[in-house]
Amino acid sequence: GQNIDQPTEMTATEGAIVQINCTYQTSGFNGLFWYQQHAGEAPTFLSYNVLDGLEEKGRFSSFLSRSKGYSYLLLKELQMKDSASYLCAVYPGGYNKLIFGAGTRLAVHP
Amino acid sequence: DGGITQSPKYLFRKEGQNVTLSCEQNLNHDAMYWYRQDPGQGLRLIYYSQIVNDFQKGDIAEGYSVSREKKESFPLTVTSAQKNPTAFYLCASKGSYSYEQYFGPGTRLTVT
DSSP states (O other), X not given: OOEEEOOSEEEEETTOOEEEEEEEEOSOOSOEEEEEEOTTSOOEEEEEEOSSEEEEETTEXXXXXXXXXXXXXXXXXXXXXXXXXXXXXXOOSTTSOOEEOOOEEEEEEO | OXXXXXXXXXXXXXXXXXXXXXXXXXXXXXXXXXXXXXXXXXXXXXXXXXXXXXXXXXXXXXXXEEOOSBTTBOOEEEOTTOSOXXXXXXXXXXXXXXXXXXXXXXXXXXXX
């Protein structure tokens, strides 16, 4: 079967760094997404990794290891507005069906 | 402005009634998707369509139906056969040569 695991909840302090992990077991692999979703809103795209390594975009970075079935999202200089759910999603084969993890709810405190 | 619209944002229905959720996009995307999201769970795929007049079942299609008569539109009907229809419904679309799915604002359906 297809499975994506993320921690359910995390808390962090404003200005700090937080790492959200994602592990996946899928029949194939055509790329991994991270989306941010504020409560009651649509997910918004953060990153897409298809090759191993680290991709950096401003305060957000995403890492992928295909051999380990592992990714993480790194958020630096946390702000209150970063309080949201972070969804990990994988294309298990082709570019039609995305498989989503349950999401990690991040709470940033002053 | 290009984008995906879903209306209404909140929808209330009585049990036993069918209800249709709208999804329209002007991004000229070929593929469109419907997801359901429940509290504490990820997005689950209901139906998807890669071209006009064609669609496939996703992981949780029972109790739902769709049509794709126009490229821009992919309405979802929640039928009375759906046992637990109260949820947040998200529509998405994707271009043929892109990997990213773009999401609409969602419709929160409450059935009592």
